[in-house]
Amino acid sequence: xxxxxxxxxxxxxxxxxxxxxxxxxxxxxxxxxxxxxxxxxxxxxxxxxxxxxxxxxxxxxxxxxxxxxxxxxxxxxxxxxxxxxxxxxxxxxxxxxxxxxxxxxxxxxxxxxxxxxxxxxxxxxxxxxxxxxxxxxxxxxxxxxxxxxxxxxxxxxxxxxxxxxxxxxxxxxxxxxxxxxxxxxxxxxxxxxxxxxxxxxxxxxxxxxxxxxxxxxx
Numbered sequence: 001x002x003x004x005x006x007x008x009x010x011x012x013x014x015x016x017x018x019x020x021x022x023x024x025x026x027x028x029x030x031x032x033x034x035x036x037x038x039x040x041x042x043x044x045x046x047x048x049x050x051x052x053x054x055x056x057x058x059x060x061x062x063x064x065x066x067x068x069x070x071x072x073x074x075x076x077x078x079x080x081x082x083x084x085x086x087x088x089x090x091x092x093x094x095x096x097x098x099x100x101x102x103x104x105x106x107x108x109x110x111x112x113x114x115x116x117x118x119x120x121x122x123x124x125x126x127x128x129x130x131x132x133x134x135x136x137x138x139x140x141x142x143x144x145x146x147x148x149x150x151x152x153x154x155x156x157x158x159x160x161x162x163x164x165x166x167x168x169x170x171x172x173x174x175x176x177x178x179x180x181x182x183x184x185x186x187x188x189x190x191x192x193x194x195x196x197x198x199x200x201x202x203x204x205x206x207x208x209x210x211x212x213x214x215x216x217x218x
Contacts, residue, residue: 032076035063043116043124051116051124060084060116060125061135074142081139083115085162086126091143096154099161100200109170121170127162128171130179136162137183140190153194156187157201164208165201181214 042056060080068077075091083089088098098104104112111119117126126132136159144152163177164184171177188206191198198204 032067036080039063040116048118048123052129057084057125057129057131061131064135065138068138068142074146077142078139081135081142084125084129084135085132085139086113086115086117086121086124088114094151094155095158099158099166108166121166127167128177133159133163133177133179133183137187140187144190149194150196153191153196156190157196157198159183159187160201160204160208164205164211168210176208176211178212179214180211181208184208184211 039056039060043051043054046054061084064077064080064084067073067080079089079091082091082095087093087095099108109120113119113121113126115126117124117129121127129135140152140155140159143155147155163180167177167180168175198206
């Protein structure tokens, strides 16, 4: 019989087993529920005035990116990103259908929003959060390979409706989102490529003249 393993080798093997178990766990629904549940609990427990600047926002977006880019679970990533922007988190509920519904148009300054923001979209995360355009752009990109071109084009138009039209109408400074121009050329091109047209958006501003130019932070 061979010699029994030393305590050092037992420790190495135990570490390997634990590491593989942990790696397996992060890909499970249980881990997803635990992570999202923890962040949501922390978000809901803090005062509204502190939610906007909370570091939990970046953790939410980091986890969504992990699910979409590493785990390949694009539906989970899309749902999280939509929820961050104040849209219905149901993957099958298109944001274009939502923001064009009569209910949203009647109540877009009162109780039209869902997800991680107040019903009026002004506090919490939602469409006025500094990272909301990033989240919405990632959402459109994640769902794009799995949807018809027209669907992607219409979802891209919601970027304009939320961060240009709505933001200028309801934000304190009366201007489009400061980060709007970061993705506008890309979003506009997605809509142009799919030929969905802009005729259903009143007073559409192709050049987005009211938006401030975007410069990457140094």
